[in-house]
Amino acid sequence: MRTFGPCLRFLVLPLLSLSLLTPLHADQWQQPTQQELQMKTDPSAPGAAAVYLYREETVDDSVHMHTFYARIKVLTAQGKSRADVELPYFSSFEDGSFRIRSIEGRTIEPDGKIVPFTGKPYDKLIYKQGDHEVMEKVFTLPDVQVGSILEYRYILDYGDHTLSSPRWIIQQPLFVHEAHYHFNPLKNYTDYTMMDSSGHETPINTLLYATILPPGVKVRAGLDGYDLVIKDVPALVREPHMPPVQSRSLRVLFYYAASTQSKDFWSDAGKRWSKSVDHFASDSPVIRKAVSQIVSPADTPEQKSLKIYEAVMKLDNTDYTRAHSAVENKAEGQKEKNAGDIWLDKRGNSAQLTRLYIALARAAGLKAYDIIVSNRNDTLFDQNYLSWGQLDDELAIVMIDGKPVYLDPGNRFEDYGELAWYHCFADGVRQLDHGTAFASTPGQLYKWDVQTRSAYLTLAPDGSISGQLRIAYTGDYSRRIRQEALKNGVEQAKKDVRSYWQSQVPTGVQLKMNGFIGIDQPDEAVMAVLTVSGTMGSNAGRLRLLPADFFEANAKPVFTSPKRTMPVDLGPVYILQDQVSLNLPPNASVEGKPADNQQMLPQDGVFHVSYTAKGNQYVYDRVSAVAMPLYAPKSYPQLLNYFQKIAQADQQPLVLRMKPVPVTAATSSAPKAGSAK
Template structure:
């Protein structure tokens, strides 16, 4: 089988396209018997309000031959019109090296009438293209689907010269499942790690297969600010291993570290030659402070070395054709390279100045929270370069083009890492950033007319993680698309807003804040009643919704990173109007000072200008992950923030 990343992509796309990945129970063409109870059922078993429910879902994985073969069979009951809409179309994703064969589908109505899929109704189409990966699908519409029917699918996947190594077996999905089972026939000694599952183990079955199953599995319910899916769903990771080797986590990481050091040629990176030593001395010339030296090396790697990974002038195919760098000396000589090349060059330069330097391999918090006790190499990747400055490890990633000096990407922060040298490794954690390092600074100068129309100019600057996120979203897009995205963002809160003279700055600049500038007109922004108008001075929070709307919570609450907001607004009132009610929300903060909101309102009566200042901060001390048991106080805190942000003032006509 190809890499875990590709397999995950296929499974994810399948789920996004509302496909069940199922397992055929047998080689023959016959369908398994359908009971009268299931055929005539009117209510779900696992979740009473489900739109559809999988009756069984089986995947038979045969890795005992040169090709990996996966036989799928699913049976699902449709209960509502939403369920019918969701499962009316099927996409079976595949890519190069995978064959999809023996597709069968049928629908059984409550009265026992059966409709089968015709072979001619199956067609190929491209469903996704992500970077270098093109994914196609065998697609078909389900015949005669309606509430009450039972839908069944069968098909086979054949991976040419594939392997089940590092296969993820998913037991929980966005639909409730009465029974989910994997039958696995291994090629050699296999082990597995389970996540969010009770003591579900493989048990010996027939014909060399082993079975792992779960019953009555509830659907994953999407919640705002929930952890990555691998942290909440039930799944296991299958891998092959030498039964004779020790299985402790420390022993595993010692072996894995040795393998990574060898495969990544870390010794060559951390023992640079004369050319790189001379280059480092030149780059840092005249600077003796360690942090200033690192800043010099960082700036050189980020601005002087062309980053092919972020080069919009090249297609992915053209990037593949670029001759790879063989060493950090090669990267320096050519002054171009990938994100990885640039980070490795930084490591060589830092080592050249005499600093203890290591390559950091850690988890990706956008996918899973890495725990070294869960010993598997797929959970880590080369994330940054660690340099010991004044006895403390500092982390750098100049290859991440839009991540500023002093930060790592949010998904690389606050996670366990293995710091690899060419002789040993150190286990530690990357630091978290502060709210003040990721700021949304929003400035507005507005005029309110007598009919309630708001007009003015806006400038919004994003720093830190916020800037990185906006740049990643925008740098590949055309100017018109960038403006369209800005309009959509503003109109999400102010649906009638009209924008003009839009300027989007520093989209591709590696360090400067991502900046929006525009003029805005919002008809009927103020509500007029007789001689009074009601206005929301916090223009940038107008139309916002509460962060958490449900009374209860199932999963942990996860914010990607700390951040802060600074709003400075001047609002010129209509001629002949003055403040009638200028009460201001009290400052809000939690007892642990993790978050705070402070709003100040003033008035320049002489010039008829209302001055509004708002300061918000969240995630102090790195608190961004909270247990579900903290939901009620956290919801109460954000409800208080929302009430203060949407506070109304009254102005009256003299």
């Protein structure tokens, strides 16, 4: 029996999709019409920077080849960026590799002149983890100007022992005037088997596809395969804080499967996955010895769970450092076949460390289960889409006093008893005592993620500012900083934090990053310390206007549009606490103080700010908290009103009246006029 490995649907590792980017290799270039050449705007897409005139994608699994072709009309200067083309592909993935070849392109000027692409595309590595490698073919079409038509085409092929069912992402970032898709599946695909992540092979019995299409638009199935022609596809709606767009756009997703019945598929796939978890997390002398070193018989169940969690968290998580290839592991004599191997090697990826925690917890007498979920930041789980590949990350469930506690031992630096925001309200499949079941993770608690932002500032008579910022992070905030430092170094993490706050503080203020406190102490908050310099505020005669809120002075509005079509996902919920003290110069007095403000988002959010001016000191305390991240479009007006009122409060001015600074007489140490020194 032959086997096939990666399908194109797995090209979400770098959050990209081949069919989302570009499309097909027609035998001949289409010749532009006079109307296309003369087009300056597109009434079908008012204000668009560019539009697709035509897209085509053909997939032929019998010859293991995808072909793509695209025609794009540039309408504005912003649309010229479409000349930069990036095509991601798997250059190495377990039992199969993909290759992009036969890249051709040309630019057609508004007067009809054709400028062919004669350059050489270059390869860029965008992802590498162990034996998995994703590359990009990158090239730029020549002499692009407003009014140009851009055309390019290429072929993606793959090994003879690999099948690759297509993902037709119909809705694009640009309006599409016409698109044509065709899929010719391998006729004898039942001779192949599918291999899951645990290495289990399942016979292919059927070819299925899931669709989200406009009313009346259907995929045509015939002896020549599957065909779809569609016209006037609106551009993908991009709204702030929306759920994963790839889970909601118009699309046709083909996939090979062992069963046509949803219940049978998830039952069988769940059993195989659960069996692989139990095999990996099986008891062994190594695991029992490790448990005896970690816990004591007198520990409570919660103490045992915590100690095991902390022991696993100390191991090298190769998803944040560097995964070792099979060749390296063999050379070092490391097998990494089960939890005992991971414990001895002192390293593993996120899924392996999660399963190691489960093995240790079970050996300590605790009930522990695995749950695999879709990453909420990337995709939404759909039970009707019979693909295990939509499930991303494994978490652990441990029973403490009869209640489930959800843990994320594979997420480096995650606190015990907490989940990353993208693992909260996430759907997937979990283990039971007997079998598996669909399941969801609990929501995130806003108290997990706290940011305390303190500023100690002094304003000089000439408007210059000095002082220090101390910003303390817990929860998701601190975890992301530590992970960045682990992946790219502490200096890069410092640069990123400094860059972010530089974009938020008032114009004219300059920040210098001094460093972190507690970054190497995972049980503590991470504190960023920055030095403040520069100028703050603007003059209006004898008045000086300062922003009321130092940390939100240049913050972008959360929402601006009066209408909403997509649901809202705010991501992490949080508490922000600001404490700012500003010492005023002797010649300044407060003419106008911002008004205190309080807003409520019923059950889901609270905002409060109070301003105090006493003597030569101005102080404000601000608290903003959001406890629920997910909202339906019908709740958007209330959400918009809440954040708009917060923005209005943050943009109030502090008004100072500035008295003239007396000019003092020259002292005896100063040289007198006409004298030499």
